[in-house]
Amino acid sequence: MKWLKPFKKASVQQVARLSKVAAISAVMGVSAFTGQASAKADFELGYPEKEELTIGFIKLTDMAPIAIAYEKGFFEDEGLYVTIEAQANWKVLLDGVIDGRLDGAHMLAGQPLAATMGFGTKANIITPFSMDLNGNGITVSNEIWAQMKPNIPKMADGRPQHPIKADALKPVVEKFQSEGKPFNMGMVFPVSTHNYELRYWLAAGGIHPGFYAPHKGDTSGQIDADALLSVTPPPQMPSTMEAGTIYGYCVGEPWNQQAVFKNIGVPVVTDYEIWKNNPEKVFGITEEFYNKYPNTTIRLTRALIRAAQWLDANDNANRPEAVKILSQSNYVGADYEVIANSMTGTFEYEKGDKRPVEDFNVFFRYNATYPYYSDAIWYLTQMRRWGQISEDKSDEWYKELAAKVYRPDIYEKAALSLVDEALVKLQDFPDFESEDGFRDPQTHFIDNLVYNGKKPNDYINQFNIGLKQGDRI
Amino acid sequence: MTDASVVSQSVNEGKSSPLSFLAGLGIAVNPGKVFSTVLMPIIGIVVFLLIWSGAARNIDTSLGKFPGPVVVWEQFGSLYQEHVTEREKAEAFYQRQEKRNAARVAKDPDYVPKIRAYTGKETFLDQIATSLVTVMSGFLLAALVAIPLGIAIGLNKTLNAAVNPIIQIFKPVSPLAWLPLVTMVVSALYISPDPLVAKSFLNSMITVMLCCLWPMVINTSVGVSSLDRDLINVSRVLRLPALKHVQKIVLPASVPMIFTGMRLSLGVAWMVLIAAEMLAQNPGLGKFVWDEFQNGSSNSLARIMVAVIVIGVIGFGLDRAMLAIQRFASWDKSKATH
Structure with a gap:
């Protein structure tokens, strides 16, 4: 340079x-x-x-x-x-x-x-x-929302308290598992923001979203998974959920609001609530x-x-x-x-x-x-x-x-x-003179962890669900 | 006044009436036959429209009600309006560009100004034109290959035996199965910094060609090989040389079959092109349909319906055009019927 x-x-x-x-x-x-x-x-x-x-x-x-x-x-x-x-x-x-x-x-x-x-x-x-x-959100189908809703704390006016955590979804996923039915969700691409946000939200609520193992040729991302995530192109999310292939998805706008307008699903959480200003x-x-x-x-x-x-x-x-x-x-x-x-x-x-x-x-x-x-x-x-x-x-x-x-x-x-x-x-703009390309350690995650970009390995070791330093599938 | 005379009168007067449209497509308007050739089709269409609008009112989709004829008609208007607006924008774009070029030449005399094509969106009418050009180029390319090949196979039993298995295996393959292969091969072989035609155009065109090829080859070869013995004997008696034999005897005699093959393949090609454009996101009507589906706006279904009707009308028009050409080219007019 x-x-x-x-x-x-x-x-x-x-x-x-x-x-x-x-x-x-x-x-x-x-x-x-x-x-x-x-x-x-x-x-x-x-x-x-x-x-x-x-x-x-x-x-x-x-x-x-x-x-x-x-x-x-x-x-x-x-x-x-x-x-x-x-x-x-x-x-x-x-x-x-x-x-x-x-x-x-x-x-x-x-x-x-x-x-x-x-x-x-x-x-x-x-x-x-x-x-x-x-700019992203996680939407679940009406059927799942009806099962989730009783698990969500209410505010004084009776509306659900935000942010809604995946803890409320966990009993639903467990019910699916006990019935032997796979709990399928959609995201837009294996390396998409949506995949990581959905995983972050699920894992923060104790639902395992599954591991990838590219060295073994497994790029499905469903090893050990409680919720099975698969790829659907963004504009097709609402219609795929409507068809019953997936029970929920994480996608950018307008495809969450589209679900509300079409009366086919309910957005439960925005990525702003999962990680503010991500x-x-x-x-x-x-x-x-x-x-x-x-x-x-x-x-x-x-x-x-x-x-x-x-x-x-x-x-x-x-x-x-x-x-x-x-x-x-x-x-x-x-x-x-x-x-x-x-x-x-x-x-x-x-x-x-x-x-x-x-x-x-x-x-x-x-x-x-x-x-x-x-x-x-x-x-x-x-x-x-x-x-x-x-x-x-x-x-x-x-x-x-x-x-x-x-x-x-x-x-x-x-x-x-x-x-x-x-x-x-x-x-x-940032002060170009002194900017080193790292934001200050960031808070405001849904699980209250702190992210410091200068210490990625320490960050990974904090998570309950997920690979830590030294782990290998 | 009888019904028939009312009808024939309106044919003479109204340019916009559906009757003159039918008349323009070569349907004879003969007062005696008006009832069966004009009136009944109109009744059929009216009944269809009624059923359509009745059914549409009862179908609720997640994008709202299924569009009825009126909504679809409105979308015809709005698509045309969009086309006009886009052309105005294009005009402004060229003007801005000229100014910008002039400003740059003033500052930088070495600069050779270049007018670039409008970068805005393709309107519905543009998409129609793209699809038509694609299907016709693919079709003509296929004819150039298929007809000589068909004649050669039809004339020569040995060649026929050699080529037949290949044709039989490839004939039932949907050209859409070829599409990924075509796409990869075109992007590998067609490399040029300033390409004459877009890769996407080439992909669609080759797909159309592959789909036109087989019906044309087969029909041509069948037409040629089932040549009347009498005609062959005539040629023998006159001792026509090989090329003259093909030109004077084989071609004229097999024209009806050749054209049957061409009509068949053009019909299929038009259907396949729309699917290919959808699948490969190549410009054209297929892409229009797919884009509208993806948009999922409240007008989307009506716009798709507009495209469906246009695709149908164009397909019908292409078929009629082929029939007209066949009639023109065939010596035996009685054989060239629909």
Whole structure:
């Protein structure tokens, strides 16, 4: 990271120069190429090497930064002509990025990590931009909800007390087991956030979600399982549950709210309650793409940062407009009301039980877009916990892999060049001078454990259910 | 005024009436036959619409009521409206692009401006066009291979014996089974930095071709081998050289069978293409249906129904078109009937 040094020095002066630069760019108009005009000796953002790009996504509300960057012209401001394409499922999407059909995509945070590690398809995928925080929920079918409900403590007004823990589900699963019936649940991909969140929630309530054993060729993830988890593409979750193939699922929006609208299930817990402000999707590209087209990558990141900022601006004031865009059939395509339910700060649990969750979808606040190494390492710890990483790894290994995939260096370039053009404010970003890529030890997990990204092995050893240091299936 | 005359009058007047639509498709409007060829189909359609709307009202899906004819008709309108809006957006896109190109050339004189195609979504009408182009290219490609091959097999018993087992084994295979193989082979072999046609187009086209190939080969070879002995004798008497024999005797005599094969395969190809587009997420009507299904919005079912009707009408149109061509190309008009 040699080039970082002169750049960092410059950023100190930038703060002082901020007002001056703002005046200049205001005069020049906010065009794509002011970066070129106000160029400095240390870092000059050139024209994009590749201008026509195809970006893939899965129909989930958290693809919003991509749709907004397109619709609000942020991509075009960078001189990028982007085609946005919905993908059938996460595997097709990842293969598309690897074989070059897609230049970049809305990805599960675990995908670039697993691909770089070689769990599943091996490829060097990097991420310069984290797309959002939170945004998922766990939904169970009406039948399961009816059996769970008596086990949930009530509030004074008779509504269930939140967060609902998996303790309430445990007797139901035990009943299924005693009858010899498998308790099936859906998640979207073996390395998806949803898989780890569902597992985290189940395990915190004493329900074993099963181990993976890739070294033995077992990638079903159902060894020793009380609840059997399997893959279903997000948009098909509600219909699969309706068909009775699964009893519940963990998925992003709008597919939890869809279940409420269709009267087929009840969302019991959001990932905000499982782990407050957990990192969600990332924007993934191949390392080769960045090496070949550095300017294009930085410009893509710039457009996405601006889109994320727009999404959270003025306390979510733009959200209704964003929901309208997302409800177009070429983006998420679900009804306005369904998407609006979660995007505009509320979440409907049981039909009629609508509660405020201001931060259900966070796109920019709390440094949501900065690719923290600690976020990557949390996913790696869960991969180790459930056996997807079958061998013990040192703390250094976790850090190295995270640094290989998560690229705050690209993000920093993009952010500082935007600051330079007064399109964003420096105080909205982490302090690039001192940032080491690790969030402070994080609390607010549903089981009250503390996560310190610098000590992944110590973290893994805390769990009751799951592999610990030295364990092997 | 009798019913029949009312009907024939409206045929002459209204451009938008369903009768002129039928007339345009080559159904003869003869006052004497109006009853059986025009009136009854209309009654049939009306009864169908009634049953449909009655049934729709009683089917509750998790996406709301099953769409009846009126809702579906509204979606026709809204899909067209979306198309118009998208075209306006495309226009604005090109204007912005020109400005941006001009600004860049002013700053960077070496830059060679390039106009890039609109990046927005494909509308329903675009998807129809894509599907039609795909099916026709696959079909023509198959004809180019299948007809010469069929003639060769039909003429030569030895070749027939050699090729027949292969054809018999591949014929019953659904082309959808080929799809994954086609996809992998195309992505492995078709590598170009600036491809002429998209890979997805090639995948769909080859799948269509595979599905058209066998009925055409078989029908052509059967047509050729069941040539009338008299015609063969004529050719012998005239001592026609091999190529002339094919051109003057074999082809004209087997045209009805060749076209039967082509009509059959085009019908199947159209069905398979929709399924292939759905499965492989290749642009076209199949993808439209699948995307709408995934969206799960309250309009989705009605939009899918629109697509179903359009697919049906196009399939019917393709079949009629083939029939018309067959009539035109065949020397024995009496044999070319539906």
